Amino acid sequence: MFIDIHCHAYRRPVPFVVQFCTAEQVLQRYDEAGIEKGVLLPIVSPEIYLPQANEDILDMAEQYPDRFIPWCNIDPRALTNSVDAPLGDLLRYYKDKGCKGVGEIMLNVPVLNPMVQNLFKHAEEVGMPVTFDGSDQIGGDFGLFDEPGLPQMEHTLQRFPDLVVLAHGPLFWGEVGELDTPGQRKPPFRPKGGQGYFPPQTGPVTREGSAPKLLRRYPKLYGELSDGYGALTRDEVYGPRFLEEFQDRLFFGTDLCQFKQPLLIRDLLLRWRDEGKISQSVFSKIARENAAKFLGV
Numbered sequence: 001m002f003i004d005i006h007c008h009a010y011r012r013p014v015p016f017v018v019q020f021c022t023a024e025q026v027l028q029r030y031d032e033a034g035i036e037k038g039v040l041l042p043i044v045s046p047e048i049y050l051p052q053a054n055e056d057i058l059d060m061a062e063q064y065p066d067r068f069i070p071w072c073n074i075d076p077r078a079l080t081n082s083v084d085a086p087l088g089d090l091l092r093y094y095k096d097k098g099c100k101g102v103g104e105i106m107l108n109v110p111v112l113n114p115m116v117q118n119l120f121k122h123a124e125e126v127g128m129p130v131t132f133d134g135s136d137q138i139g140g141d142f143g144l145f146d147e148p149g150l151p152q153m154e155h156t157l158q159r160f161p162d163l164v165v166l167a168h169g170p171l172f173w174g175e176v177g178e179l180d181t182p183g184q185r186k187p188p189f190r191p192k193g194g195q196g197y198f199p200p201q202t203g204p205v206t207r208e209g210s211a212p213k214l215l216r217r218y219p220k221l222y223g224e225l226s227d228g229y230g231a232l233t234r235d236e237v238y239g240p241r242f243l244e245e246f247q248d249r250l251f252f253g254t255d256l257c258q259f260k261q262p263l264l265i266r267d268l269l270l271r272w273r274d275e276g277k278i279s280q281s282v283f284s285k286i287a288r289e290n291a292a293k294f295l296g297v
Contacts, residue, residue, distance in 0.1 A: 002266060003291035004030070004038030006104070006131065006168065006226050006253035011056045017049055018257045023060040025259050027067055033263055036288070037066065037297065038254070039100065041131065042073040045107040047142035058097055069295055071131075072099040075107060076115040083114040088122035095126060100295055103131030104168070111144045111152035120160050129164035129294075131224065134171030136185045143169060148182045150175060150210045157218040166251065167211070168224045173231040175209035176242065177201055201231075205238040215246055222294075225286070226253030229264040240277040247282045251291050 010020040021029070030038065042057045043049045054072045061070040072094035079085040091102065102123050109116060111134075123130050134153075135143035146152045150172065157165065167173075174185045184201050211231075215221055223246060225232075232239035243250065254263055273283040291297075 001034040002036060002252050002287045003295070003297070004035050004254050004256075005166065005251035005291050005294075006224050007038040007040055007256045008043065008104075009040055009057075009060060009256075010052060011059070014050045019259070020049075020257060021259050023064060023068070026256060027064065029254075029256060029259065029263075030067065033266055035254070035266075037069060039069045039071055039291075039295070041071045041104045043104065043106065044073040044075050045105070045142070047106060047108045049106075049142075054094060054099070058099075061098065069297065070097075070099045071101045071103055072097075073103055073105065074119060076105075076113070076119040077107070081115075083118050085115070085118060086122075087119050088126055091122055091126040091128055095128060099128070101129040101131065101166075103166070105130060105132035105144065106142045107144070108135055108138060108142050109145065110138070111146050111156055113144075116144060117156070117159070120156060120163055124160045124163040129166055129222075131166040131168050133169040134186070136171060136182065141186075143171065143186075146171065148175075148179055148185065150214065154210075154214060154218075157214070157221060162220065164220045164222065166222045166224045167214075168227060168253075168255075170227050170230075172211055172223075173228045174201065175211040176228075176231040177205035177234070177238075178207040178209045202234050205235045212242065212245070215249065221249070223250045224253045225250055225265045226255035229268060233268065236277070240272055243272075243278050243282055243286060247285050248290065250286045251294070252287050 008020055009023045009026050013019055040057045042052050042054050044051045057070045061068040074087055074090050133143035135141040135145050138145050170186045269283055272278045
């Protein structure tokens, strides 16, 4: 019923932040939730999680070829720590190994950082889509920094018109409606650990934000819904309309980071389908068909 465009697994549990699932634990959750298969995204930058090897993901996909689809991940600082690093050589190597995309890119520098732009340039040339998380600050966080309105993302889409980007994370989905205050974009991390108070936007979407405007303007921009629950459910009239409008460019995702994590988007899509807020056709596209076509599975 579902294909998961965004999932994580570690070969062995890591001791800090969250306890990522093993491949077998992911499959247990998948079987319980009716998820046919999923994309595994490695984490290679050290801002918050312990880095893992692309080869770990390739090993999991090789062990369970009918259930896992590998992506690779390249820290833009790799090889030469410079703006002209030959990252395309790495991307071509992993594409030949079966990796379908690049991500999750999580280092904490601006989107327009020249080394990040170099990675995007090579991804466009090699023909691999990218997924990155975002942040509203530099330092003390993870994810590529962008200002309110996501101008750096838009400049990237303008610079690389053939680059396919899967928008992900609270920074993007917080821009479904116009921001009340910039501080509502992402929960901050406290100096002693844990997340600070985060008052997400609530209530009807009276004025649209940058997310739907960018999706309309740039056909190579897609939406990955794993962090979209709050943005969609704040207005249960606008939310289904959003899914209807962008039904061909949205993907179901779990962003599974720990075994007991709730699958909120799965439950929401099922509920809105059963309540008639979205059609069976829209549900099927977002839950499975878009990903199957996009990934060629």
